[in-house]
Amino acid sequence: MGMDAAVLINGRSEDRVDAADRGFQYGDGVFTTLPVLSGRPIFLSLHLARLERDCARLRIPFPGVSLLQAEVRQLCRMQGEGVLKIQITRGCGDRGYRPPAEPNPTRVIRLSAGIPTRPGLPGQGATIRFCQHRLGSNPALAGVKHLNRLEQVMARAEWESDAVHEGLMSDGAGALIEGTMSNLFAVIAGCLVTPDLSHCGVAGVMRSVVLATACADGIAVEVRPLHPDELELATEVFLTNSVVRIWPVVALENRTWSVGPLTQALSRRIEAQIQAESRGET
Amino acid sequence: MGMDAAVLINGRSEDRVDAADRGFQYGDGVFTTLPVLSGRPIFLSLHLARLERDCARLRIPFPGVSLLQAEVRQLCRMQGEGVLKIQITRGCGDRGYRPPAEPNPTRVIRLSAGIPTRPGLPGQGATIRFCQHRLGSNPALAGVKHLNRLEQVMARAEWESDAVHEGLMSDGAGALIEGTMSNLFAVIAGCLVTPDLSHCGVAGVMRSVVLATACADGIAVEVRPLHPDELELATEVFLTNSVVRIWPVVALENRTWSVGPLTQALSRRIEAQIQAESRGET
Numbered sequence: 001m002g003m004d005a006a007v008l009i010n011g012r013s014e015d016r017v018d019a020a021d022r023g024f025q026y027g028d029g030v031f032t033t034l035p036v037l038s039g040r041p042i043f044l045s046l047h048l049a050r051l052e053r054d055c056a057r058l059r060i061p062f063p064g065v066s067l068l069q070a071e072v073r074q075l076c077r078m079q080g081e082g083v084l085k086i087q088i089t090r091g092c093g094d095r096g097y098r099p100p101a102e103p104n105p106t107r108v109i110r111l112s113a114g115i116p117t118r119p120g121l122p123g124q125g126a127t128i129r130f131c132q133h134r135l136g137s138n139p140a141l142a143g144v145k146h147l148n149r150l151e152q153v154m155a156r157a158e159w160e161s162d163a164v165h166e167g168l169m170s171d172g173a174g175a176l177i178e179g180t181m182s183n184l185f186a187v188i189a190g191c192l193v194t195p196d197l198s199h200c201g202v203a204g205v206m207r208s209v210v211l212a213t214a215c216a217d218g219i220a221v222e223v224r225p226l227h228p229d230e231l232e233l234a235t236e237v238f239l240t241n242s243v244v245r246i247w248p249v250v251a252l253e254n255r256t257w258s259v260g261p262l263t264q265a266l267s268r269r270i271e272a273q274i275q276a277e278s279r280g281e282t
Numbered sequence: 283m284g285m286d287a288a289v290l291i292n293g294r295s296e297d298r299v300d301a302a303d304r305g306f307q308y309g310d311g312v313f314t315t316l317p318v319l320s321g322r323p324i325f326l327s328l329h330l331a332r333l334e335r336d337c338a339r340l341r342i343p344f345p346g347v348s349l350l351q352a353e354v355r356q357l358c359r360m361q362g363e364g365v366l367k368i369q370i371t372r373g374c375g376d377r378g379y380r381p382p383a384e385p386n387p388t389r390v391i392r393l394s395a396g397i398p399t400r401p402g403l404p405g406q407g408a409t410i411r412f413c414q415h416r417l418g419s420n421p422a423l424a425g426v427k428h429l430n431r432l433e434q435v436m437a438r439a440e441w442e443s444d445a446v447h448e449g450l451m452s453d454g455a456g457a458l459i460e461g462t463m464s465n466l467f468a469v470i471a472g473c474l475v476t477p478d479l480s481h482c483g484v485a486g487v488m489r490s491v492v493l494a495t496a497c498a499d500g501i502a503v504e505v506r507p508l509h510p511d512e513l514e515l516a517t518e519v520f521l522t523n524s525v526v527r528i529w530p531v532v533a534l535e536n537r538t539w540s541v542g543p544l545t546q547a548l549s550r551r552i553e554a555q556i557q558a559e560s561r562g563e564t
Contacts, residue, residue, distance in 0.1 A: 017298060025431075026301070026434070058432070136418025137419060141433070149308035150310060178381055
């Protein structure tokens with residue numbers, strides 16, 4: 001990091017935080033990640049809305065949309081393309097888990113240069129695997145993009161080959177939930193299915209954009225528990241996150257798919273929305 | 283923090299860490315907390331052994347016993363009494379969950395002045411409650427004192443009254459696991475029972491000292507699932523952590539206990555071990 005990243009911490013250009021910050025002590029905070037294209041942060045309003053919702057879930061005071069917007073714009077003026085990460089923690093506190101009565105949240109906004117290429121795209125898509133590491137069930141934290149991400153770290157450590165692009169994680173009962181850094185969609189019997197995230201998982205912004213787009217286009221959508229065996233029946237599988245957008249899956253262990261018509265149609269629709277965002281037309 | 287704490291980060295006297303540290307990004311690290319009495323860190327060797335074991339669980343390179351011992355001693359020379367916290371993270375990395383191939387761990391050692399008083403002691407003990415917030419099940423992380431502590435933060439936020447000293451947390455199935463910052467013991471039918479931590483919870487150093495002491499003294503011990511209803515049958519209940527040691531429970535919701543004979547006997551034995559540690563006799 002460093003050379004190719006610009007960082008604002010509480011509005012100041014610096015890159016260090018107090019070691020007593022509850023983000024460092026307990027992972028007591030939330031974050032979001034989004035691409036910046038042509039100087040414009042893509043779907044920023046959705047990301048800020050999600051941050052605000054997640055802060056409310058953890059009862060962290062939200063710094064406010066206009067303050068975060070201003071700081072994001074400041075970074076985007078310095079660097080017009082890259083990956084933006086916004087992190088909000090409960091700030092410093094006394095020793096112990098008890099949240100301070102009047103927390104003073106820390107906000108860290110980092111714009112890293114360059115957009116990671118999507119492996120295999122265009123045309124080929126992602127090769128993925130199943131992870132052994134399971135997601136713990138916790139309805140009170142489910143859906144929140146918080147800073148307790150050891151499960152994802154452990155799952156991502158399960159493979160080293162660059163030929164495998166993502167791993168799927170299941171809950172303790174074996175139901176599929178998501179990828180380590182992406183949400184999961186499958187087309188089964190003509191219906192777009194994505195796992196229910198009411199007891200674990202991260203409700204990604206791109207997942208919500210895909211769901212909204214599919215509904216607007218009259219595509220049948222089901223948000224429900226999804227068993228690994230069901231992927232045998234899937235005619236299309238794709239992953240989503242805000243940086244890679246729609247990421248077609250072409251191989252999972254011994255099963256292969258081509259990039260299907262629904263994946264292509266949704267991808268065109270999403271890319272059009274992103275193009276409009278990057279031209280400032282929204 | 284700050285004024286009444288001395289901090290060493292990677293051996294240097296400073297109090298800030300890189301915001302790109304994986305401890306701050308993902309809670310990707312471990313920690314331990316212990317008291318310093320008469321300039322001596324109590325049960326330091328057990329805490330370092332636990333840190334080494336926990337680092338191995340997360341595949342974080344352990345900085346080594348002798349290095350940590352030297353830095354701890356350096357702080358204890360500056361301040362002879364207080365609470366010592368040792369934190370080890372996977373250090374900085376590139377964007378993304380994937381652990382760096384050659385991590386450069388960060389170690390933060392903080393000695394805070396003063397030992398917190400144990401509410402209600404001596405004689406009266408702790409008044410506790412049940413927490414609503416559940417612990418997620420995750421055998422791969424169970425027992426590890428890692429930096430993903432949002433569950434404890436959420437549980438500790440459930441009450442504000444200083445008259446309640448600790449809260450008990452259950453797993454998703456309703457079995458008791460631990461307090462937000464302590465382990466749980468109950469005497470049931472003459473047997474010392476503490477919850478099994480194979481799918482969630484933190485295996486505290488003081489818990490292991492109590493278990494070893496009880497076994498050495500011929501006390502019957504059971505490490506097994508413990509249901510809240512069973513506390514109705516308990517003749518004694520106590521909590522443990524490295525700072526408060528053995529902490530008798532005198533009230534839980536509508537149930538009350540006096541400080542029983544087994545609690546007193548174990549407490550005397552543990553205090554004797556701590557006195558020996560603080561005189562450097564071990």
